[in-house]
Amino acid sequence: MSAASVRQPTACAKRRVRNGAALVVALLSLSPLASAGCIRLAPGDQDLTVSLTMPNLDLPDRRFTVLRSGSVTGGYQCDSGQNAFLTELPFSGLTYEREITDAGRTYSVYSLGPRSPLIGFVHLVDAVDLSGGRSQDSVPVGRRHRNPGFVSPATEGVSVNLAVVLFFRGGAMESIPLTSLGTATSWDENDPSQSIQHHVSLEVNVPTLTCTLADSSQSLDPVSADLLAAAGSTAGEKAVAVAMTCPSANVDVEMVLTDANDAGNAGSLLTPAGGSDAGGVRLEMLRAGNPVQFGQRWQHGWSSKGSQDVPFIARYRRTADALQPGTIIGEAVLTATYR
Missing domain, CATH: 2.60.40 (Immunoglobulin-like)
Known part of the structure; x- marks a missing residue:
């Protein structure tokens, strides 16, 4: 390879550089908004x-x-x-x-x-x-x-x-x-x-909200004496619902059930009210499937808004006294407190 053949590409390269486009770079300076001290x-x-x-x-x-x-x-x-x-x-x-x-x-x-x-x-x-x-x-x-x-x-x-x-x-x-x-x-x-x-x-x-309780009554169906043959036997269960109406949900309600005719009664059998003539039988109140304890408070929990039922069950219960046909009447008082 001759020296001339080496120099020719070099000259071409130089021309390419001289004829090439120039690169221009513009720098943009950004100044942040001044912050107050x-x-x-x-x-x-x-x-x-x-x-x-x-x-x-x-x-x-x-x-x-x-x-x-x-x-x-x-x-x-x-x-x-x-x-x-x-x-x-x-x-x-x-x-x-x-x-x-x-x-x-x-x-x-x-x-x-x-x-x-x-x-x-x-x-x-x-x-x-x-x-x-x-x-x-x-x-x-x-x-x-x-x-x-x-x-x-x-x-x-x-x-x-x-x-x-x-x-x-x-x-x-x-x-x-x-x-x-x-x-x-x-x-x-x-x-x-x-x-x-x-x-x-x-x-x-925040003032405490209260609910209202409506009076409720329930008549149990008559039962035959053979269903109450032994002391402690029960018969004639029937649901009793007390309607409670609350202005809002989440009212915290505490309740207590008492015997209207014997404030000191701590059992589950209601004292016979006026007009009762049956013997050897009483009315018993139950809550959540179990006999109540009159005078004992329980937490009903948070209410719903509007009307809702407070459920109980009433039934006949035979006592140790001699059985005497007739009418038995019981009365209970439900009291609610709120917070």
């Missing part, structure tokens, strides 16, 4: 202690009220720009229930028990600028959340607060005694050292 002005924290009475209404997920107190006015001074805050709510005593959307906002709601009102939280950023204008932003918050705040045109004083939002849970509710929910913390997104604490205590008084 906030410093604490007032050293105090927020003491959010609220106490109120809430009606016991069956309004599932309906908002009742927003509660604010203990505001630290002008707690921050923030530079112009974006005022964003982070919040953290380590309320370990609260149980998460569900999400509720109200007026276009979605709240994470919690409870202190199976019948407590539902509790949500709102973080508020409130400022009055030097020109007298007002800026405000509030967002529902959960365990940890970012409140983007608003863009401030100038240096201004800013109040940062936490509010409690109460919702009806649906069904009967019970009161919340004065309870410390714990301490939440919020801080300037750019400087965690500039934090404020929110000590939250809540008391909600």
Whole structure:
């Protein structure tokens, strides 16, 4: 191979480089939106202690009220720009229930028990600028959340607060005694050292709902003497239902059955009432298949909404006395208490 044959491709290569397209790279510089810096002005924290009475209404997920107190006015001074805050709510005593959307906002709601009102939280950023204008932003918050705040045109004083939002849970509710929910913390997104604490205590008084009981009577069919031949034998069982009507579900009902003609009777046999002339037989009351014990309370449990039956059974029971045909009448009183 000659030297000329080697140099020719080199020359062609040089021409390709000279004739090739030039590569132009454009660099785009992006500048983030300036964030405001906030410093604490007032050293105090927020003491959010609220106490109120809430009606016991069956309004599932309906908002009742927003509660604010203990505001630290002008707690921050923030530079112009974006005022964003982070919040953290380590309320370990609260149980998460569900999400509720109200007026276009979605709240994470919690409870202190199976019948407590539902509790949500709102973080508020409130400022009055030097020109007298007002800026405000509030967002529902959960365990940890970012409140983007608003863009401030100038240096201004800013109040940062936490509010409690109460919702009806649906069904009967019970009161919340004065309870410390714990301490939440919020801080300037750019400087965690500039934090404020929110000590939250809540008391909600909810009136107790009651139900109504209707009178009930039942006639047992006549039975022949041979069915009650021996003391202790029973016959003629028949269901007896007492109608209870409740304005809401989840009313917690406790009951007690007593002998109307002998308040001290602790057995299951009713004392014969006026008009009785049979002998050697009494009327016996049963609940859940077992003889009752008059005067002994039991938990009926949570009610349904509307009318429901409280079931019993009545039957004849032979006593040790001589059997005498006739009529036997018994009367019982059912009493319900609520919480």
